Amino acid sequence: MKKLIGAVLCTLFPVILFAGASADFSHLKGRVSEFTLKNGLKFILLEDHSVPVASFFTYVNVGASDESETIHGISHVMEHLAFKGTSEVGTTDYKGEKKVLDRMESVHQQILGERDKLFPDQKRVETLQKELQDLEAQAAKFVVPNELDTVLKRNGAVGLNAGTSQDYTMYFYSLPSNKLELWASLEAARFVDPVFREFYKEIEVIKEERRMRTENSPIGKLLEEVESVSFKDHPYKSSVVGPMSNLNHISVADVRAYHRRNYTARNMVIGVTGDVTKEQLQRVAEKYFSGIREGMRNNPVVATETPQTGTKEVTLFEESQPWLIMGYHCPASSHRDYLKFELLNYILTNGRSSRLYKKLVIDEKSALAVASFVGYPGSKYPGLYLILTIPGGGKTNADMEKVIFEEIEKLVKEPVSAEELLSAKNRLKQEKINTLSNNSGLLMELLSSEVLQGSWSKTFDTLEELEKITSEDIQTLVKGYLVKGNLTIGRIEKKEEVTK
Amino acid sequence: MKKTVLLLIALCLVCTPLIFSKEKGRSFEKIKFPPLNKLNLPEPVQADLPNGIRLRTILNDKLPLVNMTILVKGGKAYESVGETGLADTTAELMRIGGTKGMKPAELDLLLDSKAIDISIYADTDFYVVNVNCLKENLEEAVSLLSKIIREPAFDAGKLEEVKTKMAGGIARRNDDPATIMQREFARLIYGPESPFAAVQEYAHLDKITPERVEAAYKGSFAPDNLLWGAVGALQMPELKALVEKYFGDWTGKASLPSYPEAKEQTADFKVAFSEKSEMNQTYLAVGHLGALENLEDKAKVMVFNNIFSQGMDSRLFNKVRTKMGLTYGVGGGINREPLHRGLSYYWTFTKTQSTLKAIKAIFEEIELVRKEPVTAKELADAKAFLLDSFIFRYDSPEKILQRRLNAEFYSTPLDADKKLQEDVEKVTIEDVKAVAEKYLDPAKMVVYIVGKEADLDGKLEELGAVKKIDLTIPPPALQEKIPQATPETLKQGKDVVKRSAEKAYKGYKTLKSTLTAVSTTLVLPQGEFSISQETTQLYPDKSYTAATMPFGKVETIINGEKGITKAMGQVQPLPAEQIKDQRFSDDYNVFRSLDLYSFQYLKSEKVGERECDVVYATREKGWMKLFFDKTTGYILARESQESFMGQTEIARWEFDDYKVVEGIPVAYTSRMLIKGKRVVDGKVTKFVVNPKVQETLFQVSEKK
Secondary structure, three states: OHHHHHHHHHHHHHHOOOOHHHHOHHHHHOOEEEEEOOOOOEEEEEEOOOOOEEEEEEEEOOOHHHOOHHHOOHHHHHHHHOOOOEOOOOEOOHHHHHHHHHHHHHHHHHHHHHHOOOOOOHHHHHHHHHHHHHHHHHHHOOEOOOHHHHHHHOOOOEEEEEEEOOOOEEEEEEEEHHHHHHHHHHHHHHHHOEOOOOHHHHHHHHHHHHHHHHHOOHHHHHHHHHHHHHOOOOHHHOOOOOOHHHHOOOOHHHHHHHHHHHOOHHHEEEEEEEOOOHHHHHHHHHHHHOOOOOOOOOOOOOOOOOOOOOOEEEEEEEOOOOEEEEEEEOOOOOOOOHHHHHHHHHHHOOOOOOHHHHHHHHHOOOEEEEEEEEEEOOOOOOOEEEEEEEEOOOOOHHHHHHHHHHHHHHHHHOOOOHHHHHHHHHHHHHHHHHHHOOHHHHHHHHHHHHHHHOOHHHHHHHHHHHHHOOHHHHHHHHHHHOOHHHEEEEEEEEOOOOOO | OHHHHHHHHHHHHHHHHHHHOOOOOOHHHHOOOOOOOOOOOOOOEEEEOOOOOEEEEEEOOOOOEEEEEEEEEOOHHHOOOOOOOHHHHHHHHHHHOOEOOEOHHHHHHHHHHOOOEEEEEEOOOEEEEEEEEEHHHHHHHHHHHHHHHHOEOOOHHHHHHHHHHHHHHHHOOOOOHHHHHHHHHHHHHHOOOOOOOOOOOHHHHHHOOHHHHHHHHHHHOOHHHEEEEEEEOOOHHHHHHHHHHHHOOOOOOOOOOOOOOOOOOOOOOOEEEEEOOOOOEEEEEEEEEOOEOOOOOHHHHHHHHHHHOOOOOOHHHHHHHHHOOOOOOEEEEEOOEOOOOOEEEEEEEEEHHHHHHHHHHHHHHHHHHHHOOOOHHHHHHHHHHHHHOHHHHHOOHHHHHHHHHHHHHOOOOOOHHHHHHHHHHHOOHHHHHHHHHHHOOOOOOEEEEEEOHHHOOOOHHHOOOEEEOOOOOOOOOOOOOOOOOOHHHHHHHHHHHHHHHHHOOHHHHHOOEEEEEEEEEEEEOOEEEEEEEEEEEEOOOEEEEEEEEOOEEEEEEEEOOEEEEEEOOEEEEOOHHHHHHHHHHOHHHHHHOHHHOEEEEEEEEEEOOEEEEEEEEEEOOEEEEEEEEOOOOOEEEEEEEEEEOOEEEEEEEEEEEEEEEOOEEEEEEEEEEEOOEEEEEEEEEEEEEOOOOOHHHHOOOOOO
16 A cells, blocks of 8 residues: 555656756757767867856776776876976977987886896896986976966966876866967877876876875775775776886886877867857867877777675774775666666765764764765776765764664665655755756766767756656665675774783 | 956956067967957845845856855854864754754755755854755745744754764864874964864863853854855845845844954974874975965965965976975965964975975975075966966856955955956066065974874984974863762762771782783774783782783783883883873772772762762872672772773773682672773683792893
């Protein structure tokens, strides 16, 4: 009887769901246009002429999951090197500089060749390293450091940055919109004519980044461990930064080969938003980006994770208070269940009335915070659904685990009520609408949908799909995915001295 | 407003050709840029209600959303010494503590179901109330907001939730090195009692009561103190009508203590250091107290900061990251605050072995920029960036509204931005040098480092006088308040103990030595660990314990005031405090030196099924609570502050299975609980009274 009522109520409630919202998306959709150059490079434009600014996003379809073992970390290295300039930007005399750079490469290859031997000649390595250092000092004389930044900034650029994930590498910044052609010229040059100068120093910088993000951060360490434990076949098992040993071994030749293979027209999408018309963008696109090699769109990674049939656990002992992560294998963002997981976030942890927040933070006061996240460490391929809690009030990770299992069990036994489902839907909808209201946020969603789901227009279908999700769908989701055989538990426990 | 627009366009046009006329002629330098399109800056609409509420709106009807921000004067700057956290608590409790008409859970449910997001937090100079909702729920949002702001309930149970979260935050404050660096550096510069740097301790939590929260709330939340901005699918007439409907009859005036001043601290050190041994990087800050913001030289300081420390092409970034490869991040600046002196400092993090190198590089750059003028190119580039990117301050209605609210709050003239651009244009090389000389004083700068001292690339003393900063978090105070002792309770307490001494523990009178073997189980998150140990006590002040641990044997020897532990081939001295604590709580001493203790009778309480007299025993500094069985006189429980697994906790020992061995009562079963959880189980396996003892057993030497 209850089930029947539930079904009936579900069809009544959509009326109360935010009606107004859907109407405006045709207006947003109408501001999006696209075109593709002859070399296969696709452009997506989201127009907004209210302010004379424009934001640019270059989305390269390569990430850490595309890397082979020995050069793991190279996507991120490439990201750093993309700021080092070209044969025109960042140097006082490229001809002279190139001679020194070529010599440095050759010396470095010799160093690697010697170090890789079973019995390396240490003295020879030291001599070569001294030679490399001297060449570095020579090369430095040609360098105009960070000139790309200088040139862009004196033309009003803000937000110059980039990011590497498991699934993609993205470069972005904003400019006053009348500088459109400057962007086109410099951005295309970065991919057609990059010069990997200051390579060895930049590797040192990346090492410091690894130390900061992972080695000196308990939660950073834990996430890296959870990845490596929960995945054994799929490249999601390895971190984006890569191990120190790889950072000590990657060469300029590796980066050049990697760049040639992945930074091609068919393997990138460029997004632009702001005060730019399609005609203006097409003109500069054809003029500057036609020179990018056509190449090929990367094939998906071959490895598929073997389904887990038990619980995996990793516990770190750190100088830190406890943390708990429960990771369940979940589908990729192209799968129809992905959106249901986003909705589950609002049922489980987001909002004071959500199940785990209410139970742990409010009622028991045993957690300081709870959170959940779908698609970790990536969403191009099946990733993890994470539930994270921070125990407090003298409670332990074991206490958190017990409650989480109990709450999952409740969701398995009984579908969520219509009110609860509606509340979660309204809040997820609110989140989506907030994203749509920000041009850069919306553009990133469009790029993501384009690459991961085949079409940018799928972004606008989300709200419609959300409305169709039922309580039974959520119950089936939990029953299917949030099971112990699919679980990896990651914990941080405070390092104890076992002596008094 | 029109003037602003025209000026902006004019400046953009002026700057562009100026730069490119000087260049060599690389491909991108030959591009001719069209003029910048007209910028139509929406101007906030203003309306002030009779009761003082000030409303500001900007229309943005692209989507049916509304975002509101209310600034309320008050916040952390107004906290008194010892009340750190009161502002945060007030903000949080207003939101989660329910209202006079609505229970907390009811309000939470309603807000969530309608996706109305209301949050309140405390900043230094003001509280911020944020509301995000769909247009169709606007009236409901304003209605609920009025209840939260006008009649918060400050539910006591919710106060406990807030305090639990805060206590958790205190416990975790040393887990992240960046947080440690910012916190401790601010404390060094502002002083530990300044509200601009005060750190919350457990002791402060005790002082936060519903009454204090209500007082803080009343001081700030009044109609004449609300600066209310809204941007989205709404216009002023609609907002005004709603605010009049739900807030129109609200009266009252805010009343705040005077704003505190930031005072210069005299430093008797050049470098302060905190040990965090597990790190392979150090986090560091270099700087001193800054100045108050002033509009006179704001442009000059902006240009200087841009050249020296902000952005990828700044001096510090170029040197410490790009050229030397020492870090992934370096930054900071001359930071001035509108109402109090800010911090002028520079920070970075680097592998431990390049710490001193990085610090020296930073100081070199500071000296250089004070000594030598910057180049014409650096100046031109900085000015071009600041002027050409100015438009990004206004690239959304949300940003425009935020800037407006801030300007009004701090009484900044509304045309300050226009003047700023004019001033940036006028900045010279001499101005930049003058800023460096005026606002940076390397002699006054102190360094703060957190990391592992043993791995540094040199000695801290190389930088100057050293001060060590201990990061240990002061433990929470005693949970129960002990009432003032009176002559009656002192006598009563002493009588209880005397009775016990004569009736149950008289064997101690002739006790010379004991041998005890105990099997102990430690219950830890990692699992259960069994330890067996054997202790030989030669009274009054010698003991030898041999413990068998999972990793090997550990010996603890106490001889008078000295003590050592021997484990895995290492000898460590025992801290004097630990020896004192042990002696203090030993039954032998309790019953044989009654006059050295003060025994205050507290109450009757059951331990298990047995009625006990509870006595509070103190001696010089230490304390413990003893629970004497009213019938047998045996000690059934003992509570005291103990250091357990790196934390200081209140430990409760419970004793059971008493047997009398040659006149000495021995509890064959014992357990230790912390916060009600069993962490240690003990079982006595052997007990010998007055065994023969070799004095050499208690030799305390440094040899292995």
